[in-house]
Amino acid sequence: MGGALLLAGCGGGPSTDPEAEGEVGPLGEYFAQMYPEQSEEDMAAQMREVEELTAACMQEQGFDYTPMDTSQAFGDMTVEEDVDYESEEYVATHGYGMTTWEEEAAPAEEEVWVDPNEDYVAGMSESEQNAFYEALYGPMDVVEETDPEAEMAEYDWTTAGCSGEAQHEVEGDAVDPFSDPAFSSLQEEMDRMYTSVQDDPAVASLDGDWSACMAEAGYDFATPDAAWEDISTRSDELYAATSETSPEPDPVAWEELQQLEIDTALADHRCKDEVDYDETYQEVSLRVEQEFVDAHRAELDAMVEAAGQEP
Template identity: 40%
Template sequence: MSVRTSNRAARLAVPTAAAVVLLLAGCAGADGGGGRSAEDSPLGEYLSAVWGGDDKSTEELQAESDDQNRVREEFIADCMAEEGFEYIPSLDNGGVVYSSDDEEDPWDPESEEWVSQWGYGTVDWPGRDEQPDEGEMEEWVDPNQDYVESLSPSEQEAYYEALNGPQPSEEDIAAMEEGTYEYDWTTSGCYGAADNEAMGEDPYQSEEHAPLMEAMDALWAESAEHPDLAELDAAWADCMADGGEPGFAKQPDAQNSIMEEQNAVWEGAEPAEGEEWVEPDFTELGEREIELALVDLDCREKTDYRDRQLDVQFALEEQFIEDHKAELDAFIASYENRR
């Protein structure tokens, strides 16, 4: 199953339990050997009801998305009317489109054949050339555009502040860049109020469950610094050095080095004032990525890295569930009650 979001959907998006999914996945995103993968995470399975969806048809998921959009858009119209503005609800598209996807997942970074072609999937990846150009993508048309253009500049400014909330402050922008910004629906205008009305308070952000979220953060930190992983990373690093790739202390450092080099190239491609922007050439970096990823893959196989990593992760998660069962059950109930 695949999910497509429009620009409009991204504008309406708020933090959800999907953040928990990313935490659960950790760095063990691929098959760890023995047929296991991060998808078999004990904590992930325990909290599956939070994000759910796997047991629903694409039609059911689409109907839920469309219904949430209808509630949201109608609320926005009422909210904007109270602020003295007109707003035409857009009920033809919820911004999220679900479609069935029967093809096998093309992401297989534990396969030598895959790695030989894509490396880590950083510079190039499966399906990259199949992505539509901006001109080919269906663009959402705002039904309120004509009305907004009929307003004076000052009225337009007031309209968008009522719709989205005030412009972000310098502190907000800095927090966004650092990844520490916390969304607050109460300061996000009619859109924020509508999201809260359509979805209710997100338990993931509530004060009630803050101690559980902090405990989860501690779990990930404990997992990353576990003595067994330190020993495993040391064995992996020795293997990398023997393979001609010294200088990496932990397994994720290898892929991160490619990302850092790519970011540096992008930053260096920023044109000077008056110059035309030229897309950078990543050919050499792509070749370097594959070369490094193949050595990394060989060392992961020699050290049984993924399977041993999952041993640590799963053991810690099982103990976490035992220690925090009451809090986890309350967290799950909060999500079920808001549906």
């Protein structure tokens, strides 16, 4: 799915997606249907069921298979709900978050995941191991290293062994419509639609007002994206100057860039407030999205059906 869900004109900078402001747009409603939210408990239960079905299938193939504990796959997914990432106080401390992040301290004792089938497989002969993994995952594709154009075959659950069979039984025939070639042209139009938001006269006028405000603050940027990209480029340049013997950027230059990032982001934030940037951008985005949905409703409904959901 990736970039299809992002505003193509953002250039990787702070999101101007209307959904980021708390309002689900017309396309967001379709995405919510394609990818309904699941709780950690539901996902864990689903993965446990897949593992149990895999074990039953492997038993039929003549192998002992211990279901894996997949709970570690989720880790700590808690979010700091009390942090207002859009507030001036946050920006004044973190800027855009490019150079101001801090590494988290490593846990005192990192838990190492162990495959419960490791000892069982280790006691097999090489031919038995090959048979075990073929039963579990299906025949392995062999790609000739001398052929740079060679590609792995597209995933097919019917040839993916017990794991593929179990996953299909739990998840059904649903596919990710954003990886389906049948919808590639629609995705291209969707990308153009997002780009068109940047080209809208209302946004062009908005950028002009924002740029004038930034000029008064001492900055020469045409758009908010340009301000974000300037810091990103400077960061890349500092890292490009590193070496194996000096893998970290020059600390003095890095500290100066951190301050520049905070100052720039703070001016950006204040100018956006002054010209009502986010509100106006959101209005344009929602209007353009609605026009796109009205023109492509049948295709979007087909995407929802392809994802195994009811449109």
